[in-house]
Amino acid sequence: MQELLNDLLPNVMTKLPDFYKSVGETLVMLLWSGSISFVLGMILGITLTMTKKGGILQNTVIFQILDKGINFFRSIPFIILLAGLIPLTRLIAGTAIGVEGAIVPLVFGTVPFYSRQIEAALAELNPGLVEAAQSMGSGKLEIIFRVYLKECIGGIARGTTITAISLIGLTAMAGAVGAGGLGDFAIRFGYQRNQIDVTYVAVIVLVLLVSCIQLFGTYIEKKHTH
């Protein structure tokens, strides 16, 4: 077994510690930027939905600011965002390089997209349910949590899965500018030194990661669809 691996993946086997480290870095980036983006995107998506016309907290000013701000950040390619955010990243994370330095741009790259996913998921709610909840005396917070979020879990799971998968893509890209992780590993060895087996292994790990997320997302979605 060991020999077979040595034969098939000569370059990977000589830098296994590097490889494990890069997988760990990718996971750390995913976890941190994912969790932060999850919270922020959820808050923004909910705020968008509630403040839009006909929403239970209709507020044109807040809605317009969020709507335009999200569009602004979504139209910037991630690679440019990475460079453009360096001063801000330094300010927030203390450094603009490495895993810590990648988290700020990853969050900026993900939150606008994720907010739209949440907004789209919540838009699927039948407005009659809000009305029914109001007629039963539910307050606004109750409507957000017990009606919108509860009824839309399926759509939210779908949006979260899509976002998480695109976030994996972004972490690989962030790796290219020195953030570490699998992307960095693949570029440094697979691309720059032409060690093709390194690229393959990185791809396999990424595919596995994506598949796990997709499976989990689909499971949650199924479980909550009746």
Next chain:
Amino acid sequence: MIRFENVSKRFEAEGHAVEAVKNVNLEMEKGKIYGIIGFSGAGKSTLVRCINLLERPTNGKVFIDDTELTGLSDKELREKRKKIGMIFQHFNLFSSRNVFQNVSYPLKHSGLKKEEINKKVNSLLELVGLSDKAKAYPSQLSGGQKQRVAIARALANDPHILLSDEATSALDPQTTKSILNLLKELNERLQITIVVITHEMQVVKEICVKVFVMEDGEVVEDGDVFQVFANPKKKITKDFVDSTSNLNKIHELIEKKVSVTELFPGECILKFKYLERSVSEALVSQISRQFHLDINIIFGNIELIGENPIGGLVSIVKGKREDIEEAIYYLRQKNVGVEVILDAGVIE
């Protein structure tokens, strides 16, 4: 008791304003079933949504018993709404919750303990006849069953008022009937005031005691269901009443010269119609015997509102002229309206 004082509701939508409810004054007594009818866009839903302030009137006041709802804070209003149940045309059940969870939804902050909530929900499900469906999800239920769940949910906080916006419009006639029976039973058992919006006159006939007719944002006619059906005053009300009766078809038949309407001398076509509440009597055979008339009923429709017959008959009456006249006089004494539709004249 529900009371509206000069209630108006304007919607401003992209430049133009719609006055959905115009200066409505009305009063609904406790424990009765009221109907609201009118064509699409007349403002029925808006009017009813003003009762629980899902729609806040732009003008006027809404009172429930002696509380002015329009003057309450948000929090107080939410408490009041718990005592005003509402059901909808498309049921509006939570699809992510099963039947039990739907019905228990409004009980969350009621202060009841878990066992008390269980007991309450189970008794509500029993009330609407769905005890065996507690674990089912809405997608697994028929329309009628969904509406029963919605009714149970609307009753969870023991409301004094139940609002129903076209609650039977998406159901077949058989299911409609069973839902109407349920509403009637709830009204009798719980003394709950029920307000039903409908475009089906049949629904009004079946369960309501009073009816409001709406047109263009205004209540143009209201009153006792029997009175409104027997003597509609406004054109729109007449149209509605005619839509449930086939008596006017006779004019069409005569125009088309259908053979049943071809008369011989001594015959005439009469339309009899109940005008007042009266008890069912053997009027046809009575006039036939007393005035020596042959009466051939062409068609008719008579049904009961409460215990009183309403509707009428179209018949060919054959006999001596003075006998026919006396029979007409006799029937009018009995509060039956008689209209001569076609007269073939006396026998030579």
